Amino acid sequence: MAKGGFPGMGGGNMNNLLKQAQKFQKQMEDMQKELENKSYEVSVGGGTVKATVNGKKQLVDITIDPEVVDPDDVEMLQDLIMSACNEALKKAEEDSSEGMKKMTGGMNIPGMF
Template structure:
């Protein structure tokens, strides 16, 4: 009598050792890509370059550059807005690059990177 519904220990043509090797290879590539991204720097600018913010691939602010003309004691709010805009732009650049690089590896599997 034929058995129905059981697990045969694998799919036809699939070798568990090969699957593990592929998984380990992908994990290594993901790790290498994350390390590469962490070493990168992303620049955000506002006010025509009067405010520049640099963010590392580890999502840390590493540099703030202010043009002397951007510093107006009578208009601190504008400077604050430019700093926020530049920082957000740098972080957005980082996020887009990260998604693009990880997407290449995951093939759009939606792993949340």
């Protein structure tokens, strides 16, 4: 066997590849921690309903203006809440996807996020 690695594999190149993979893994972990610490707030209905999610895509807060609570129109309030939550989750997902694009140079790696 050739010194420094497998025959025909170029030991130095394998070491460089391994170092790059470890560096990429560390960057991914750092980015994931950063995203988990972020929060995303969205307001709908002219500010009557606000939803906040974290980077783990968990709903952490919801605020409803009492003026929008109409017992005769519960469906509107439900729609506003659903809209606010979905928009906040979408915002968190877009931020996560954007971070992945920066890390991978635009390559799509299935299952990474």
